Amino acid sequence: MTTASSTRDFAVPRRIDAWTVVALLIAVVVAAPIVVVVLSIAVPAGTIWSHLAETVLPLYIGNSLLLMAGVGIGVAVIGTGTAWLVTMTQFPGRRVLEWALLVPLAVPAYVIAYAYAALLDVGGPLQDWLRRDIGILRPDLWIPNVRSLGGAIVVLTLVLYPYVYLLCRAAFADQSTALLEASRMLGRGPARSFLTLALPMARPAIAGGIALALMETLSEFGAMQHFGVQTFVTGIVRTWQGLGEPVGAAQLAAMLMLFVLALVVIERRSRGRRRYAHGQGAYRAFTTLHLRGWHAAAAAAICAAPVLFGFVVPALALGWLIWQDPEIALATPLLPLALNSLILGAVGAAITVAVALIVAYAMRLRGGPAVAAAGRAAAMGYAIPGAVIAVGIMLPFAWIDNQVDAIMRATFGISTGLLLSGTVIAVLFGYVVRFLAVALNAVEASLTRVTPNMDGAARLLGATTWEMLRRVHVPLIRGGLVTASILVFVEVMKELPATLLMRPFNFNTLAVQTYHFAADERLAEAAPPALLVVAVGLLPVLVLARRIARARPEGNGA
Amino acid sequence: MSEPARDIPTMPPGLVMLGISHHFGRRRVLDSVDLVVSPGELVCLVGPSGCGKTTLLRIAAGLEELQQGRVLVDACVVAEPGTVVPPERRGVGLVFQDTALFPHLDVAGNVGFGIARMPADARRLRIDEVLHQVGMSDYAASYPHQLSGGQQQRVALARALAPRPRVMLLDEPFSGLDTRLREQVRDDTLHVLKHSGAAALMVTHDPEEAMFMADRIAVMRDGHIEQDGRPVDVYGTPASAFVAAFFGQVNVWQGMVRGGAVDTPIGRIAAPGLAEGTRAEVVVRPEGMKLSPGDGPVEPPVAAKVLAARLLGRSSWIHLCCGGDQPGPKEGEAGHLHFHARVPGRFLPCEGDVFAVTVDPAQAFVFPAADTK
Secondary structure: OOEOOOEOOOOEEOOOOHHHHHHHHHHHHHHHHHHHHHHHHHOOOOHHHHHHHHHOHHHHHHHHHHHHHHHHHHHHHHHHHHHHHHHHEEOOOHHHHHHHOOHHHHOOHHHHHHHHHHHHOOOOHHHHHHHHHOOOOOOOOOOOOOOOHHHHHHHHHHHHHHHHHHHHHHHHHHOOHHHHHHHHHOOOOHHHHHHHHHHHHOHHHHHHHHHHHHHHHHHOOHHHHHHOOOOHHHHHHHHHHHOOOHHHHHHHHHHHHHHHHHHHHHHHHHHHHOOOOOOOOOOOOOOOEEOOHHHHHHHHHHHHHHHHHHHHHHHHHHHHHHHHOHHHHOOOOOHHHHHHHHHHHHHHHHHHHHHHHHHHHHHHHOOOHHHHHHHHHHOHHHHOOHHHHHHHHHHHHHHHHHHHHHHHHHHHOOOOOOOOOOOHHHHHHHHHHHHHHHHHHHHHHHHOOOOHHHHHHHHHOOOOHHHHHHHHHHHHOHHHHHHHHHHHHHHHHHOOHHHHHHOOOOOOOHHHHHHHHHHOOOHHHHHHHHHHHHHHHHHHHHHHHHHHHHHOOOOOOO | OOOOOOOOOEOOOOEEEEEEEEEEOOEEEEEEEEEEEOOOOEEEEEOOOOOOHHHHHHHHHOOOOOOEEEEEEOOEEEEEOOEEOOHHHOOEEEEOOOOOOOOOOOHHHHHOHHHOOOOHHHHHHHHHHHHHHOOOHHHOOOOHHHOOHHHHHHHHHHHHHOOOOOEEEEEOOOOOOOHHHHHHHHHHHHHHHHHHOOEEEEEEOOHHHHHHHOOEEEEEEOOEEEEEEOHHHHHHOOOOHHHHHHOOOOEEEEEEEEOOEEEEOOEEEEOOOOOOOOEEEEEEOHHHEEEEEOOOOOOOOOEEEEEEEEEOOOEEEEEEEEOOOOOOOOOOOOOOOEEEEEEEOOOOOOOOOEEEEEEOHHHEEEEEHHHOO
16 A cells, blocks of 8 residues: 555656647648748739739639639539439439449549540541531531630539539438428429429538539649630649749739638538438338339430530540550550559558548547647648649748758758759648548548447557557558548549649659640540549549449339 | 545555546536445446436546546556546556447457457466356357347456456446346356456446445435445435435425424324424335225324225335325325335235325435425
């Protein structure tokens, strides 16, 4: 027996907790590029800003607003319409289309833009066919130019509607059948029930999906560049690389972030109002409407069209480009490009998921407001365009490089050159900033499956927090970690502007090489790497599709 | 059992909790609670849900951060404001209500989790030993999802015992089990805990379970311990109407103390220690009601009429009414006329039969009325 005041020698006085510190540190580092961009407003940029404001700024704002309006309406109509048809009605092919409608998500916007440009341009197969084979030979036959704002809206809509479709489908499937049945019993037909009940109830999901699609619209670089549509992102690249004005580019980026911020607010608010459920069992035969005859055919056609034009046609067009001239198309060896993409994707995914695991675990262990804020800050990057992140990273990195170089030269007479900027470190850092939210979502979701009592049990059995992570959490959420890694890997493979702006000299990936070929109008050569990017992009889509197919084993086919 | 006391230099071994107060936001869930569990002793912490018993347990485990007070394990401070021993270094075991077995580990892996630093041979032996104690030797290679609820609970117990904790905590360990299984598992648990020699603290909301398991029972209410004593004391001399009522349905009457006793519809009940003229509450257990044939020599004679009689198995439950047929005040109001008696065995008088009622003084308690909620 000892005295009451004796304390076990291993008792530690309460101090600042390591997990909290690490989480806060990560948040600060990840948020730094965004902060740099915001702070750039305060830097006097000289004449460049007034030059931009006079010449291109109104154009950027106008184009961005038009793009947002067009794509917003487009994805809303296609996404909600198809979601309603596949959840609430029965028609031949519904079960296949239910997951096939997600497939265009695998096609990066720049790829679909190149495909349609090749297909529809003067001299492309369609115009050839119309003028020569059909016999409409008149050279002045007007065909709308795909390389335009309208064309950009159409192709973006075709690959971005799945965001709305995905959230809407979940929302419709989640809605109480009892409510819809009540509406039917009160004398409203299926169409009116949809418009007056199902649609308003799904409003948060629709708004959330549109917000996500518009974030992608604002960050799109390759498609806009190719179609000659001037937006903030093309302006950022032009001001930075063409005019050599990084501060001006950062200030454009800051303006773009105002648009993004509005979308984030919309998306956050909508997320709070909808429940994340995948509608198990809420699906009953009574409310599904069996379509027959031309109704069924129309429903099938409506749902097949987005898949056809968002995936099948562009994929075939790219294939056609290769088939036309295989020698030229396959002249560039793909293996080194694919290897570079693979390495960046794998390393980027590993780092991002590891960082996400640390942040999610810290949030689980320490529920305090500081850690929660750190989590939110770490997840901020998902809304920020890659070009903006690139600017926010390269500005401070270049400054650090210059400082180090100056010091080293002054003291040792050695020039260190570029240590951070223009290296793979900068690119990987950009990926972590941009895709941490993707990984964080997946990791957090799988962590909820480990009950808090399992934490308690592990701790009381002598495991430290670190041991608990290694022996309990990581084995239990292995599947979630793999999912998160795949998601980030694919995002990295598809990512264009951040890689393009930050990559080391002559370091090319599939996406970057696709862009270079397309920029030179060597579309045949752009096709193979583009198809490869699409093929990799199919991975997570198929995972999602399988989840949808499994959620409804009873999905009684028509 | 010495009284827990602060500022005494020598502390008993086992689990000692002194002056524990705790708030969730503005709500005070624990109010200066003192509790001592000696090695080899099994103490049950009982109380209605929300009384703070689980919070107290989690503070002892270190899963809830201590706000005020002091926790000692084997006479060493493990938590006081400003100093905290993390749960993994307290030498405390906890059996969870939901078992919290690790689904990715088999039974041997779960049981061996807490003794990972042991040499492999010793570890193997210890796993076999505790699995044998809980009767799960044949299931070492099974995974938790392959086991029944009772088997999972046994494995959870074995897992908590494996590192030989000096203090064992159990959080409603049997509430997830169905009634028949529960009796068997808690019987085994009692013997295993007694054999281990650890200081055991078990939380339950079931007073019968507490009577079954406990060397000592601490009854909690609204964040404080209302009574702490041997089961026979807590049952036989309850400290308050709340404690008396906690161990089963009781008859309650309110009244004034006059001439050292309180008048109730079933007669005068002595009120020792209560001041003349104060309001009092009379609590009589149904099993303290003695019914004799209406014409017997009963002093004082109180006649009661049978409203209904039901056989509950080991005893019979009789609804009675005294004072004629007129509808009196409702139950709980002063002077209400409806009450219950529990009679051992099969005793099913007809509706309308009249009996003389006497009260067993050992089953009747009088408390100051302020004690009611």
